[in-house]
Amino acid sequence: MAAPKFTPFAEVYSHPHGGVHKAIAGIVPYKSGLTPLRFLFPTEGTAADIRHVQRLADYQILHLKGFTADQLCILETLAITHEASPSENITLNCVPIHPIFDKPRWLVPLPKHLAQYPLGLDRPGYWSVENDLVWNALKPALQLASQALDNIHTWLWFEALLDPRCYDQIPASELPAGHKTAYFERFKLRSPHLTAPSRGYILQKMTILSQGIQFNIASGVEDGRTEHTWGATDGLTDERQVWQHTICNISYQLLEPLIPPMNGKITPAERAMCQFQIAMTILHEFTHGLWDQLLPHEHKFVQHQMEPYFEDEPMSELGVSMENAVFGGTDTRFTKPTGKGPRGLPPAGIFCSDAFCWPMRRSANMDQPYLVENYNSWWEIKYFPIPITYFINLHNPFFWRAYVKAKGSEALHMGPKTFGSRYMFDQDEGGMERYGDLIYHPECNQEDVIISNSMTIEEQNAVVLENTRRRDAKRVANALVGNHEERQRSEKLVFGSEHHGLFNISDSDSDFDSNDDAAMSHAPSTYKYPRYDPGIGPFYDQVRELLIYHRQELALDSLYFDIAEHMLLEYIHRLDLDIKPEWWRGFLLACERRGKLFKIREVGAPPTSTTLMIKRYDIGWPTDRLPPRGLWETLQASHPDHTKGPYPLIEVFDYGTYKVMDDDKSMFGPPINRIDFDKSSFRFMTNRALKKYAPECGRLEEWEFDACIDFYELRDQKWLFGPPGIIRKSENGWDDSDAGSPVLLDVPSSSSSSEGEDDTWKGEEDDFRDGVEGKVHQGRVTTRADYVQVGSRQEAEYMEQITHPVTAYLDLPPDQRLRGG
Structure with missing residues (x-):
């Protein structure tokens, strides 16, 4: 069978298929939908040729936020068409990786219910920084993120995030119905009457907080902890627990274009954009990690898993807020995956889009309200394609040394912006998309900055770079206007009027229903990539x-x-x-x-x-029932009246496991979320719960814990043994009545004990350490038990380490704090 033929663009970006892509279905060579098109005049082709080009243009407008690929190419934003100059070969190779992002922070000792992901596609190894292929792909993005971290004092947003004086409670009058009695915080840029913290203080505090943050490479399409899958996500932060640090998970799909086989197909411009997206995601998740570390120390009135709002932003999503402050918006790929399409393709180009608007609503915590009453931009979103030179410049040390220093907090804003598209949404129709148009941005009409003799050499060089950006913006804006005028002339000659004007959101697949396709070469059927099947x-x-x-x-x-x-x-x-x-x-x-x-x-x-x-699947397995393990029967035979303190063993087990799930319903509680869990960690948390709520019961030894699991496994209720080291939740026994009224011990609600109070608890953490595997990281043994020790040590030492004179302020209730604005 002959190999399928693809256009050069489809070799890189693949050939999409499905109902929304039927405009390019069956055309040989198979298309990506990203090839720039030139509109034809009547003398340059038949009516079928012209309508075919128009049909493809309509398709691109529909999928590229109102632009054709030709327009994106004219704006110098389409990566595969970018011609690199010798000056673009400068990289950040000489820039060290910040210790916060260095390799040891990525060597996370996973609990037993998680595992590393294989590279797949016959590629040996795993998505781990211990794999040189993966580390070398990740390293340039870490250097880029390190440059941002080294300049963190440039952005007052980070100063406000880290300074507790910049926070205030949101008054009930600003909260929507249903949330009036809830406690939410807002932080603002520091008020002028407050003393500015030093650069050293900001860096010191960030370093201290980061001691509780680690990084991990995971999947962006399925949750390895549960049976859940999702459309796509670039990153996800796991909050710190008693058994782990805060873990910032980065999607391995972001790295996919940077390793074989894709890395040999992409251009340097494409590679620079991939590295930018990875760096931006790392900083996004790191921001969530900083808040997760700040929350228990400085914001004890804020409910667990809630984040603060920044100034007048209508959503509480710190990662997006950071992107808006540092990068001037959020990034959207040209090749954003849809439906069941492939993940891990290079982006082709990047739009800078609005951070806070109706389409972004699901990126925030759904339990927190949207404060949109006075937010005028909530019902629209704008997309501006970003020039390739922006991403190239980020990899130039001079850009960071001179331009960032001169430009300040706006230095990393994506741009320059020239033309963009704007979509409007009807709030009376549940956010239905109504219309869109192309818009100008003021950056495409800026005059040059005058260079004065009083400027330093670095300041003059920064101005040269800024003027180059402004001239490029003017040049491509004028070129796009000329292209648009040529298109209008073509449409008037062919259709008798302008077919689209600038941009019409009503374009849909109905525009592609014409059968006038004489110029199209059709394959026998729509091409679909074969499934990867190495055979057995x-x-x-x-x-x-x-x-x-x-x-x-x-x-x-x-x-x-x-x-x-x-x-x-x-x-x-x-x-x-x-x-x-x-x-x-x-x-x-x-x-x-x-x-x-x-x-x-x-x-x-x-x-x-x-x-x-x-x-x-039931077919193919033996039908006999497996023999019982006999752990509960053995315990009953040797200890028929076995108790823990004054209570029967199984009631103590019920009570301890219930309190663990009750303390963190999102992780353990019914309805089932996590099903498999590291048994050593779960027993450790159960013993912590017993120590806190019922210390007279003592701790559950491993053999007692296992016997209780066996008690329920015999009845196929609540708990089962999973594979080695795993406790599994049964699908039975978790109905609402049972979940809401477990066996509860008759213990006072205030019952608790302090460290070292009872010899029964001595060595609990040592026992936990013995039950999990450790990993040697540069001569240092790291286990999940170390997380517990580090966490408690940080709690005790945190205020001593922070030298800024605001510590007493943190002990005051919110209504008595001196506010910063």
């Missing part, structure tokens, strides 16, 4: 027999939920069973073809790597 060869029966033999150890009979393929493979590897990721993928696809053992659901789409979500 003659080893299918061997793998099947291994799984059946280890059926109880792997808890395969209770696999009632979707689990990611890499996670189940990790469970298999813990039994020292050597199954390579590519064999495992081939085996799972063979199961699907045969209709046995597992059902699968693919997340993502070729040609980039995908994830299979798998669930047990």
Whole structure:
């Protein structure tokens, strides 16, 4: 079978398919939809040719925020058409990575219910910084993020975030109905009457807070902790727990274009944009991490998982607020994935879009209200394509040394902006998109800055760079106007009038229904990329027999939920069973073809790597019931009246596990969210809960904890044994009545104990350390028990380390604090 033919653009950006892409379906060579088009005059082609070009232009307008690819090319914002100059080869290779972002911070010792992701597509290794391929792809973005962090004092936004004097409670009069009695905070730029904190103080405080923050590479399309999948996300921050630091997860799909096979196809401009997006995401999640560390120390009146609002912004999303302050808006890819399309493609180009508006509403915490009553821009969004030179300049040390210093807080704002598109939304129709138009930006008409003799050399060089930006903006703006006028002349000759004007949001797939396609070369059918299937060869029966033999150890009979393929493979590897990721993928696809053992659901789409979500399928497994483990019976035989303090063991277990779930419903409580969990960590948290609420019960030893799990597993209720080291929530026994009224011990609500009060609790953290694996990171042993120790030490030492004279201020209730504005 002949290999399919693709246009040069489709080789990089793939050939999308589906209903919204039917304008380019079946055209050979297969198209990406991003190739710039030139409008034809009647003398340059047949009516069919002209309508075909118009049809493709309509498609591009629909998918590129109101622009055609030709217009984006004229604005010098389309990466693949950018011609690099020798001066663009300057990089940040000589810039050290900030210690906050350096490799040890990415070596997170994962709990046993998480695992690293294989690279996939027959590529050896995992998405880990211990893989040189991954580290080398990540490193330039870390250098870029480090430059921003080294200049953090440039942005007063960060100063306000870190200075508790800049916070105030939002009055009830500004809150919408249903939230009047809730406590929310807002922070503002420092008022002039307050003493400015020094640069050293800002950096010192950020460094102290960052000690509790680590980074991890995870998936942007599925949650490795649950059976949940989502459309796509670039990053997600896990809040700190007693068993882990704050963890900023970065999507490996962002790194995908920077490693084989894609990295050999992209241009230097494309690479610079990919690195920018990774750096921006790291800074976004790091901002969430800073707040997660600040919250328990300085904002104890703020409810858990809530974030503050900044000035008049209508949403409480600190990462987006940071992007707006530092970069002048949020970034939107030209190739933003839709539906079930591939993830991990290069962006092709980047729009700077509004941070706070109706389409962005789901990026914030849905439990916090939108303060939109006086926010006039909520019902519109603007997109400005950003020139390639912006991303290139960010990788030039001179830009940071001179331009950032001279330009200040606006130095990193994406731009210059010339033409953009504006979409309006009807608030009376539930946010329905109504219309759009192309708009000018004032930056395309700025005059040159005059260079004076009083300027230093660096200041003069910064002005030269700024004037170059302004002249480029004028030049491309004039070119786009000329292109638009030529298009209008073409449309009048062909259609008798302007087909579109500048931009008409009513364009839809109905515009593509004409059958006048004589000029199109059609393939027999719409092309779809084949699924990655490395095959299993003659080893299918061997793998099947291994799984059946280890059926109880792997808890395969209770696999009632979707689990990611890499996670189940990790469970298999813990039994020292050597199954390579590519064999495992081939085996799972063979199961699907045969209709046995597992059902699968693919997340993502070729040609980039995908994830299979798998669930047990009854056909193909033995039907006999596995023998009981006998742990509960053994305990009953040897200790028929076994108690913990004055209470029966199972009631103490019920009470402790209930308090863990009640303290953090988002992680553990019914309805089921997390299903599998690290058993050592969960027992540790259960013992902490017992120590806090019922210290007279003592602590649950491992054999007692396991016996209680066995008690419920025998009844197929609440708790089951998962694979080695895992406790699993049963799908049964979590109905509302049971969840709302568990067995509760008759203990006073104020019952608690202090450290060292009871010898029963001595060595609890040592026992926790013994139950988890440690990793040696540059000669330092790091386990999840270390997180507990570091967390408590930070709590005790935090105020001593912060030298700025605001510590007494933090002890005051909110209504007695001196406010900064």
